[in-house]
Amino acid sequence: QYGEAQPGLDQYAIQKFGLSLEVVPRTLAENSGLDATNIVAQMYAAHKAGSTSVGIDIVEGTTKDCGVLDLLVTKKEALKLATDAAVTVLRVDQIIMAKQAGGPKAPAQPAPYGD
Secondary structure: OOHHHOOHHHHHHHHHHHHHOOHHHHHHHHHOOOOHHHHHHHHHHHHHOOOOOEEEEOOOOEEEEOOOOOOHHHHHHHHHHHHHHHHHHHHHHHHHHHOOOOOOOOOOOOOOOOO
16 A cells, blocks of 8 residues: 555555565465465455454464564564665666676787788
8 A cells, every 4th residue: 555655666666575575474374385375365355454463373274363473673674684685786787787798808819921
Protein backbone atom coordinates (compact mmCIF):
# COMPACT_ATOMS: atom_id res chain seq x y z
CA GLN A 1 0.00 0.00 0.00
CA TYR A 2 2.84 2.37 0.81
CA GLY A 3 4.52 1.75 -2.53
CA GLU A 4 1.34 2.40 -4.49
CA ALA A 5 1.11 5.88 -2.98
CA GLN A 6 4.60 6.90 -4.17
CA PRO A 7 5.22 8.69 -7.49
CA GLY A 8 7.22 7.46 -10.47
CA LEU A 9 10.09 5.00 -10.24
CA ASP A 10 10.05 5.13 -6.43
CA GLN A 11 6.76 3.21 -6.56
CA TYR A 12 8.32 0.44 -8.64
CA ALA A 13 11.42 0.18 -6.43
CA ILE A 14 9.38 0.05 -3.20
CA GLN A 15 7.04 -2.62 -4.58
CA LYS A 16 9.94 -4.78 -5.80
CA PHE A 17 11.76 -4.42 -2.48
CA GLY A 18 8.62 -5.54 -0.65
CA LEU A 19 8.21 -8.45 -3.04
CA SER A 20 11.81 -9.50 -2.42
CA LEU A 21 11.03 -9.84 1.29
CA GLU A 22 8.46 -12.49 0.40
CA VAL A 23 11.34 -14.93 -0.03
CA VAL A 24 11.63 -15.35 3.76
CA PRO A 25 8.20 -16.90 4.46
CA ARG A 26 8.25 -18.71 1.10
CA THR A 27 11.58 -20.38 1.91
CA LEU A 28 10.42 -21.25 5.44
CA ALA A 29 7.27 -22.87 4.03
CA GLU A 30 9.18 -24.80 1.36
CA ASN A 31 11.79 -26.04 3.84
CA SER A 32 8.98 -27.17 6.15
CA GLY A 33 7.39 -29.26 3.41
CA LEU A 34 4.36 -26.98 3.08
CA ASP A 35 2.71 -25.57 -0.03
CA ALA A 36 4.58 -22.26 -0.15
CA THR A 37 2.20 -20.56 -2.59
CA ASN A 38 -0.83 -21.38 -0.45
CA ILE A 39 0.89 -20.31 2.78
CA VAL A 40 2.04 -16.97 1.33
CA ALA A 41 -1.47 -16.35 -0.05
CA GLN A 42 -2.94 -17.03 3.42
CA MET A 43 -0.45 -14.57 4.94
CA TYR A 44 -1.33 -11.90 2.37
CA ALA A 45 -5.04 -12.36 3.13
CA ALA A 46 -4.50 -12.16 6.89
CA HIS A 47 -2.31 -9.07 6.60
CA LYS A 48 -4.84 -7.41 4.30
CA ALA A 49 -7.53 -8.13 6.92
CA GLY A 50 -5.45 -6.27 9.54
CA SER A 51 -3.74 -9.18 11.32
CA THR A 52 -0.16 -8.01 10.79
CA SER A 53 1.39 -10.44 13.30
CA VAL A 54 0.35 -13.58 11.40
CA GLY A 55 3.18 -15.95 10.64
CA ILE A 56 3.77 -19.57 9.64
CA ASP A 57 3.05 -22.34 12.14
CA ILE A 58 5.27 -25.10 10.75
CA VAL A 59 4.01 -27.65 13.28
CA GLU A 60 0.38 -27.42 12.17
CA GLY A 61 1.17 -26.43 8.59
CA THR A 62 -0.91 -23.26 8.51
CA THR A 63 -0.75 -19.57 9.30
CA LYS A 64 -1.70 -18.08 12.65
CA ASP A 65 -0.83 -15.32 15.09
CA CYS A 66 2.59 -16.59 16.20
CA GLY A 67 3.78 -13.55 18.13
CA VAL A 68 7.29 -12.15 18.03
CA LEU A 69 9.89 -14.90 18.06
CA ASP A 70 13.13 -12.95 17.52
CA LEU A 71 14.58 -9.45 17.82
CA LEU A 72 13.55 -6.60 15.56
CA VAL A 73 17.05 -5.10 15.77
CA THR A 74 18.56 -8.22 14.18
CA LYS A 75 16.11 -8.17 11.27
CA LYS A 76 16.49 -4.41 10.79
CA GLU A 77 20.30 -4.59 10.64
CA ALA A 78 20.22 -7.60 8.30
CA LEU A 79 17.89 -5.78 5.91
CA LYS A 80 20.01 -2.63 6.09
CA LEU A 81 23.21 -4.53 5.31
CA ALA A 82 21.58 -6.49 2.48
CA THR A 83 20.20 -3.30 0.97
CA ASP A 84 23.59 -1.58 1.23
CA ALA A 85 25.24 -4.55 -0.48
CA ALA A 86 22.69 -4.49 -3.32
CA VAL A 87 23.13 -0.73 -3.80
CA THR A 88 26.92 -1.15 -3.88
CA VAL A 89 26.67 -3.84 -6.55
CA LEU A 90 24.37 -1.63 -8.61
CA ARG A 91 26.77 1.32 -8.29
CA VAL A 92 29.75 -0.78 -9.40
CA ASP A 93 27.73 -2.12 -12.32
CA GLN A 94 26.75 1.43 -13.30
CA ILE A 95 30.42 2.51 -13.24
CA ILE A 96 31.46 -0.47 -15.36
CA MET A 97 28.72 0.21 -17.90
CA ALA A 98 29.75 3.89 -18.11
CA LYS A 99 33.37 3.11 -19.08
CA GLN A 100 34.38 2.81 -22.70
CA ALA A 101 34.67 -0.72 -24.01
CA GLY A 102 38.00 -2.09 -25.11
CA GLY A 103 41.17 -3.23 -23.53
CA PRO A 104 44.80 -2.25 -23.93
CA LYS A 105 45.98 -1.35 -27.40
CA ALA A 106 47.92 -4.01 -29.28
CA PRO A 107 51.62 -3.19 -29.86
CA ALA A 108 52.54 -1.98 -33.33
CA GLN A 109 53.64 -4.81 -35.65
CA PRO A 110 57.15 -4.56 -37.16
CA ALA A 111 57.37 -3.98 -40.88
CA PRO A 112 57.59 -7.13 -43.05
CA TYR A 113 61.05 -8.22 -44.28
CA GLY A 114 60.82 -7.12 -47.92
CA ASP A 115 60.05 -3.45 -47.30
